[in-house]
Amino acid sequence: MTALMQVENVGRSFGGFVALADVSATFEQNKVTAVIGPNGAGKSTFFNVLSGVLPPSSGSIRFKGQEVTGLKQHRFAHLGVARSYQITNLFPKLTVQENVRVAAQALRTRYNLVQNRAAFPELVEKADAALGHVGLHAKRSRVASDLAHGEQRALEIAIALVADPELLLLDEPTAGMGPEETKDMVALLERLASERTILLVEHKMKMILGLSDRILVLHHGRLIADGTPQAVQTDPEVRRVYLGQNDGYA
Amino acid sequence: MSSTSHAAPVPLGAPQAVGAPGVLSRWRVPLSIAVLCILPWVLPSQALAVNVLIYGLFAVGYNLLFGYTGLLSFGHAAFFGGGAYLTGMAIVHLGLGWFPAMLVGVAGSSVLAAVIGALSIRTRGIYFCMVTLALSQLVYYTALQASNWTGGENGLRGFTLAKADVLGLTVNLLDPTQKYYFLMVFAALALWFVSRVLNSPFGAAIEAVRENETRARACGYDVERTKLLSFILSGALCGVAGTLSAIHLSIVPLDALHYHTSSIVVMMTMLGGAGSFFGPFVGALVFLLIEDVASLWTSHWQLIVGIVFILFVLFLPKGIWGTLIAWRSRS
Amino acid sequence: MDLELILMQLFSGLALGAILVMVALGLTIIFGMLGIVNFAHGALFMVGAYAGLWIASLTGSFWWALLVAPIAVGAFGMLVERVLIRPLYKRTPDDPLLLTFGLGYVLVEAVRITFGTDGIPFSAPDALQGVVDLGVGYFPLYRLFVLGVVAVILLLLWIALEKTRFGLIVRAGARDPLIMRVLGVDVSRLWLLVFGLGVGLTALGGVLAAPMRNVSPEMGTLVLAEAFVVTVIGGMGSLLGAVVAGLLVGVAVSMTALFAPEMATIVMFALMALILLVRPQGLFGRPGVGA
Numbered sequence: 001m002t003a004l005m006q007v008e009n010v011g012r013s014f015g016g017f018v019a020l021a022d023v024s025a026t027f028e029q030n031k032v033t034a035v036i037g038p039n040g041a042g043k044s045t046f047f048n049v050l051s052g053v054l055p056p057s058s059g060s061i062r063f064k065g066q067e068v069t070g071l072k073q074h075r076f077a078h079l080g081v082a083r084s085y086q087i088t089n090l091f092p093k094l095t096v097q098e099n100v101r102v103a104a105q106a107l108r109t110r111y112n113l114v115q116n117r118a119a120f121p122e123l124v125e126k127a128d129a130a131l132g133h134v135g136l137h138a139k140r141s142r143v144a145s146d147l148a149h150g151e152q153r154a155l156e157i158a159i160a161l162v163a164d165p166e167l168l169l170l171d172e173p174t175a176g177m178g179p180e181e182t183k184d185m186v187a188l189l190e191r192l193a194s195e196r197t198i199l200l201v202e203h204k205m206k207m208i209l210g211l212s213d214r215i216l217v218l219h220h221g222r223l224i225a226d227g228t229p230q231a232v233q234t235d236p237e238v239r240r241v242y243l244g245q246n247d248g249y250a
Numbered sequence: 251m252s253s254t255s256h257a258a259p260v261p262l263g264a265p266q267a268v269g270a271p272g273v274l275s276r277w278r279v280p281l282s283i284a285v286l287c288i289l290p291w292v293l294p295s296q297a298l299a300v301n302v303l304i305y306g307l308f309a310v311g312y313n314l315l316f317g318y319t320g321l322l323s324f325g326h327a328a329f330f331g332g333g334a335y336l337t338g339m340a341i342v343h344l345g346l347g348w349f350p351a352m353l354v355g356v357a358g359s360s361v362l363a364a365v366i367g368a369l370s371i372r373t374r375g376i377y378f379c380m381v382t383l384a385l386s387q388l389v390y391y392t393a394l395q396a397s398n399w400t401g402g403e404n405g406l407r408g409f410t411l412a413k414a415d416v417l418g419l420t421v422n423l424l425d426p427t428q429k430y431y432f433l434m435v436f437a438a439l440a441l442w443f444v445s446r447v448l449n450s451p452f453g454a455a456i457e458a459v460r461e462n463e464t465r466a467r468a469c470g471y472d473v474e475r476t477k478l479l480s481f482i483l484s485g486a487l488c489g490v491a492g493t494l495s496a497i498h499l500s501i502v503p504l505d506a507l508h509y510h511t512s513s514i515v516v517m518m519t520m521l522g523g524a525g526s527f528f529g530p531f532v533g534a535l536v537f538l539l540i541e542d543v544a545s546l547w548t549s550h551w552q553l554i555v556g557i558v559f560i561l562f563v564l565f566l567p568k569g570i571w572g573t574l575i576a577w578r579s580r581s
Numbered sequence: 582m583d584l585e586l587i588l589m590q591l592f593s594g595l596a597l598g599a600i601l602v603m604v605a606l607g608l609t610i611i612f613g614m615l616g617i618v619n620f621a622h623g624a625l626f627m628v629g630a631y632a633g634l635w636i637a638s639l640t641g642s643f644w645w646a647l648l649v650a651p652i653a654v655g656a657f658g659m660l661v662e663r664v665l666i667r668p669l670y671k672r673t674p675d676d677p678l679l680l681t682f683g684l685g686y687v688l689v690e691a692v693r694i695t696f697g698t699d700g701i702p703f704s705a706p707d708a709l710q711g712v713v714d715l716g717v718g719y720f721p722l723y724r725l726f727v728l729g730v731v732a733v734i735l736l737l738l739w740i741a742l743e744k745t746r747f748g749l750i751v752r753a754g755a756r757d758p759l760i761m762r763v764l765g766v767d768v769s770r771l772w773l774l775v776f777g778l779g780v781g782l783t784a785l786g787g788v789l790a791a792p793m794r795n796v797s798p799e800m801g802t803l804v805l806a807e808a809f810v811v812t813v814i815g816g817m818g819s820l821l822g823a824v825v826a827g828l829l830v831g832v833a834v835s836m837t838a839l840f841a842p843e844m845a846t847i848v849m850f851a852l853m854a855l856i857l858l859v860r861p862q863g864l865f866g867r868p869g870v871g872a
């Protein structure tokens with residue numbers, strides 16, 4: 001197993017508020033890791049730090065052996081980290097295909113004023129392939145904001161996937177979905193799980209237990225457990241934190 | 251996720267560019283040039299046609315930033331006026347010919363745009379418009395004070411161009427028709443350039459930034475640099491418009507740098523339809539037609555323009571052309 | 582250059598700055614609560630000056646003008662919020678901005694039609710004419726009065742913001758608009774009041790400024806730019822920043838006028854550019870808000 005990303009003693013505070021404290025973890029290739037914890041546990045901050053949205057206040061992050069702490073967010077994308085968002089975060093007025101194509105383009109050409117977009121047919125092919133992967137190929141000419149909620153979530157994943165990222169960060173991919181839509185999404189994630197390194201924030205326990213190789217539990221910004229789903233489930237500290245929070249196991 | 255639904259059958263085929271699809275979009279540059287060619291013959295006066303040409307181009311340049319990149323600037327008079335002043339100053343003080351003087355104007359306004367853009371992009375969101383306005387006022391007051399160079403309140407005078415030699419041909423700039431077509435050549439070149447930029451990968455990048463900065467950044471776009479480049483291109487195009495205005499008027503009024511000039515281009519772009527290729531020209535045409543017609547019976551035509559503008563913001567925020575496109579694609 | 586001249590100039594800078602504080606505070610309060618940059622703010626300043634002029638000529642009293650004009654213009658502001666701005670809250674922040682910009686354009690022209698395009702002189706009441714000896718030098722009484730009025734308004738605002746429920750909500754909302762929803766505040770009524778208050782403040786600035794400069798339809802344009810400069814320097818959404826930066830800009834302009842008159846207007850824009858370079862969030866702004 002090779003370590004894809006190493007997080008060492010990472011902390012992040014806002015003013016006096018410590019959102020993340022002294023978290024260390026190593027993420028290995030082709031594993032699915034879930035990050036769980038009650039609301040306000042620091043999951044979002046953790047994701048934002050790992051994807052370069054926020055620089056950590058302390059500690060360091062290495063990706064493929066390279067120091068990436070404090071790099072700008074767009075550099076993370078170029079190194080191979082892609083993410084989705086908890087709140088649907090698309091290019092609403094562009095077509096479904098263009099949403100994905102422009103994402104693929106970011107890694108290929110950004111300041112090219114001279115050529116026509118059509119000179120890069122491989123970007124369209126990539127976009128169509130990613131859309132096929134999430135089952136949106138038939139809707140690729142639609143405007144993104146016209147899609148149903150579940151479809152928008154799938155598009156969200158396609159935008160992240162088209163970069164062919166080595167590390168895929170998924171922030172609550174099933175947020176706001178009904179049972180049917182969730183089932184489709186889980187099927188999609190299962191397909192992805194076999195071939196990608198995925199880090200996942202989720203609230204739906206059953207889904208996490210089925211998908212993950214490993215679970216990290218955050219509480220008040222600290223990492224309180226890190227292990228296989230079985231180990232974490234029986235961890236007394238985790239049980240204590242989640243006691244009375246049955247909604248977490250929904 | 252309804253990956254299995256077959257609700258909307260979509261015909262297979264070549265992917266279409268976003269925006270007004272079809273013939274109109276593909277032929278937008280030749281079409282614009284054709285319209286510009288007949289403009290002096292269909293409008294009430296040739297003077298109006300020249301103004302539509304110059305302000306239309308000004309609005310096209312502005313639209314690249316406002317309509318396509320999503321940045322609302324209230325300081326674009328700095329680039330229009332800057333282009334005009336620098337062209338005039340290059341002729342008056344440096345004794346340059348018309349073409350090098352034009353280059354000076356466009357290059358100068360690009361540099362000005364790089365400086366103002368770099369400063370204003372440091373602020374996010376709505377503060378952008380405040381900073382662009384304030385910095386353009388800085389340019390205005392600097393021009394007012396540097397009267398040895400700019401002529402101060404009286405504007406820059408004394409550089410009447412009687413003729414221009416182009417590739418062995420002599421254009422008589424005192425003849426309105428010849429002058430119009432002379433200026434139109436540059437406007438056409440600028441339009442062709444804008445169209446190319448919009449079709450380029452960079453054109454897609456600025457639309458992505460406009461649609462969702464956060465996501466664009468996550469995809470790997472350097473949002474600040476993308477905005478800055480768009481700002482510079484927009485400033486350069488407005489500089490071309492300013493340059494043409496200097497050659498057309500043979501003077502540069504101080505008003506070219508005034509807030510009022512920045513306002514006009516915002517209104518024109520909005521009226522015509524921000525974020526559409528033809529919108530800015532339509533807006534310039536409508537704005538100047540209102541001015542032309544209304545000023546015949548009242549000196550307060552700006553009241554009418556202002557009210558029309560407010561009604562557009564309230565009820566037709568997509569502008570004239572944008573609304574037409576929306577109707578067409580719905581039916 | 583003697584000390585007395587410098588003191589006088591410093592003092593007139595403070596008076597100038599006090600007016601800017603009124604305008605910038607109005608702008609900041611409106612922005613903090615409604616998330617709208619009121620582009621008609623300069624025009625409403627000008628309308629305030631003209632309203633003062635008109636009321637003074639009707640009643641023959643500057644004091645009525647000072648009292649009634651800001652209230653009347655503030656009420657007009659509330660009407661504007663209700664009728665024109667309200668339909669736009671669901672749209673992007675650019676749309677209310679564009680609307681107020683159009684409104685400013687219309688107001689300037691409407692005033693030109695009503696009062697003519699030429700500037701009108703407006704003199705301070707007899708009781709406030711002349712100079713007063715403060716021991717260190719003679720100062721124009723009217724400017725002292727302006728400082729006094731602004732100080733009283735700031736005190737009243739401070740009490741309203743610190744000691745009342747209304748103030749609590751305004752302060753909380755300026756920091757984080759989401760809090761409003763959590764607190765279950767009647768947002769639409771609050772916004773109406775806040776817009777009226779912000780507009781009233783700038784109109785008061787207009788009335789106060791009228792005797793210190795020519796009243797003209799174009800007087801609002803520079804004021805709008807000045808208010809933006811103050812807001813950027815002071816820090817996005819910071820009320821304290823608006824006060825400090827307003828006075829700072831006033832003094833900077835005034836002192837520059839003493840040494841290099843031609844640079845007087847330019848200096849504040851240069852100051853803003855400098856702030857953007859070294860501290861883009863402004864003196865009192867928090868990083869991440871607007872920068």
